[in-house]
Amino acid sequence: MATATAAFTTSELMVVAGARELHDGELAFVGLGIPQVAAALAQRTHAPGLVVLNEIGLADPRPIEFGVGNADPRHWYGASFMGSFSDVMGYLLARGLVDVGFLGALEVDAFGNANATEVRREDGSTRRFGGGGGSNDIASLARSTVVIVRHERRKLVERLEHLTNPGSLDGAGARTRAGLPGDGTRSVLTDKCVFGVDPSSGRLVVRSVHPGITADELRASTGFPIDLAPDLPTTAPPTREELELIREVIDPDRRYTRSF
Amino acid sequence: MATATAAFTTSELMVVAGARELHDGELAFVGLGIPQVAAALAQRTHAPGLVVLNEIGLADPRPIEFGVGNADPRHWYGASFMGSFSDVMGYLLARGLVDVGFLGALEVDAFGNANATEVRREDGSTRRFGGGGGSNDIASLARSTVVIVRHERRKLVERLEHLTNPGSLDGAGARTRAGLPGDGTRSVLTDKCVFGVDPSSGRLVVRSVHPGITADELRASTGFPIDLAPDLPTTAPPTREELELIREVIDPDRRYTRSF
Amino acid sequence: MTKLVPLGEAAALIHDGDHVALGGFSITRNTIALVHELVRRKVRGLTISACVLGIEADLLIGAGCVERLVYSGGSLDRFGQLGRVNEAVERKAIAFEYMSGLALTFRYAAGALGLPYMPIRSMLGSDLLPPLVAAGVAREERDPFGGGPLVLVRALVPDVAVVHAQVADADGNARVLGPRWDNDEAVAAARSVIVIAEEVVDAEEIRRLPELTLVPSFRTSALVHLPYAAHPTAVYRRYDYDADHLRLYAEATRSQRAFDDYVDRYVRSTDHASYLAAIGGEAKLASLAADSRLGY
């Protein structure tokens, strides 16, 4: 988990890569864990005006510690607005004002569509998870989505068990035809690489590979075919300042950045 | 303006007749002036659980003095709920929970439909008033409406200049056919009589005549044909207790009960 | 990042031809100082909208700033009628869309929810509906789930919503106390929002009770700190309406000539400070102070 330049965990690399997906002045939904740490890092570096929304019904919280989820009042502390689900998911998200949703997924397909509902067990039976909640609304109505998923062959799949959260649906232009606003998935962040999206096809393309990950490893752990440019860049590692912020200010208990 | 039993103004008689139209436990919108005094009287006599709503966005105020309109904070004092127009006009009224709206009108027709928009001047030009605001919503969506209007031939008309607030539309069953819930106008209160509605025709019928008003006077001042039963009751006059409440507690400055 | 700007800078965000959703309701929480500034700047061709119009609309229409009106009602309550609004509508001097209060609120709500329309059951069978259908802003349709007739009212997206708040922080988080009529939906629908605040407080104060925030900072384009900016209308928990001035205004708006004289005296030749001096200065304002228990 270390490079020649500085020792960092994969989680820390993902936090830094995730933070770079969030821009100053954006309105963002961020999922629990790495997305949240990434948002906190972005706010303390290049994006002080990044505003975080919480579907439970609040905006721009200033948490001083990490909690266990959206429903944990630790994540509500210091909010400038408290109201309802429809205030946030309606009057901001459906209104078209939300720039990005940074969401987890059970599975992601080659078009950046995501499953937040259920997977199939090895015995063929269905394993249900809690459900997508507002994640379909975010993926449907935000200007773009960043999806975070563990890089395994069974999670980066040709065909989703359940298309809960639309990315590019079945290709470029498909969202518009379906009646959806926004661009869908703009990147997929894994523990092995960062995918972007080819605007002409709507398909995921590897944008950068994490340090130490080989092309073969990437292909073997991805359930859909991927093209790898020969000069593929390496995901930029965390700077010393970023690591200090993560370790000393944002996640001193190392709840989310110890390992992925 | 006095009867043999006790001296009272026509306004006081109308307040008392209006109060009788409001029942305990009802949710009501009440217009400024006599309807408001009537609601206050009803709350202090037979209808302590009458709840008044204000379209500006509040419920169950306990005003300690009369103000100049819905927008006057005097009418907001002591409210149990403050929110928005849509909380009150949507989540209560459109939801079907409002029992009665007690509304003024520029004109009323034989079906209890009301005009809250404009009248024609003698020179044929249009005289516009402020507009109905939420009164169409109330007349459309409340279970019933009580309309208060000055009893003049030019105000109780065969054909409205503008049908702003539906009563029975053009007859029994017409509301349902139009897609409206509720029964429409359940009574029309004037300075000469109280009209009820014949459920078989949807037309106004005189339910009681105010003390001292003759049948001829009533016919002459009504712009549509009316049937008058020979044994038509007289509108019950205010009791001593009611007069005391009006004069000493509810409207001690006699803003609305001096004359009509 | 501060959103605080002088009044003129906020007014400059409103351009000729814009659609402005007005925040007042009859004689309460009108953005008077901002409207005065728009009159002084001779803004033209506005569309204005509000459920229940107050002096805001009357001033703008009387001063010739307005081309189109979207509304459901309006008055000076018992002080009188909005003479300039009513006369402009009577004479068809401006275009207008007149509908029920809930219909207008729902049109804002549709805009605020990114929807093309909202269904509603108001206005069925009334004379309100046909002109709206003719203008293409409403349709009568049957419920596709098998129910009866419905009205679909088209989304309304103002360019700017203006709203008066009791309190804001410098970031532009605005708190409103008391009823909010159509403010939530109008603010949420609008492309940009101008807040006029009686008082600017620390961000911590807003974030102590964020349940009362009407406009979050990231929705606020400009914040103007201007005490008594709603005079002569009431601001709940701050000051009462000025009955003397409302009577004077109600009289003035009965004719265009008297209105013009009013505007010359109280608007065109003033700024906010000299307006407050003209209406009676500190003695008058002190007499309007709200009782902290009553709220007025």
Added chain:
Amino acid sequence: MTKLVPLGEAAALIHDGDHVALGGFSITRNTIALVHELVRRKVRGLTISACVLGIEADLLIGAGCVERLVYSGGSLDRFGQLGRVNEAVERKAIAFEYMSGLALTFRYAAGALGLPYMPIRSMLGSDLLPPLVAAGVAREERDPFGGGPLVLVRALVPDVAVVHAQVADADGNARVLGPRWDNDEAVAAARSVIVIAEEVVDAEEIRRLPELTLVPSFRTSALVHLPYAAHPTAVYRRYDYDADHLRLYAEATRSQRAFDDYVDRYVRSTDHASYLAAIGGEAKLASLAADSRLGY
């Protein structure tokens, strides 16, 4: 008129086969004591609904009270999954309608507005939509004003909404602090409302800041005054979630047998007082007290 009743009397308002909208969101403001009482009373055949389910739903489903589930998500946050909910859905042991959170909120909103449906643009192109269309609770239609595809989601009208509030007055006016998720719409849509309040205060206190009222008295059918009735979930500004008990619950709900043991110990054989004793009594509750500055 007081709406105060004992817990059992409130629970008796929920009948076999009713549709109950649950007020909690994951590990916050769940109406635990009321749900315990429903489990003890062996209510059967319920439809339950909530945007984001918590222990409320898991207990009712695990105890066999539920026939149909309407929801968008749910969990114990990082403590784990709602084992009984997920297993029932996996095995199709109950009927379910699964949709996006905004779709469910809009379905309540349509019920609350007396409308047959609300339009929405969520769920287009996803696997969420076809089962809802097949079940007759959603349709895909084109915008009749000429725009693109829309989903129409059908109104939802619960028989009873249950909600936990920090504070209420005896008349049944209930104040909620903090975010309200789908509470506004669910309460407004429901035919009747049961409020469980941590504290009952004078009516004057509620009417001092009525902007915070979630449920006005005339919408409240029954009010139960029961401190710690949301334990082990959090009540903002009152007490934190009980992490120890949530861990214990998360473990128990992984299998029906462990769940049954949990219910025997903590629900069936208890009333609210003995439940609180069983989870650690006053010492535990004191340890959960919210910091007045932080709110948790």
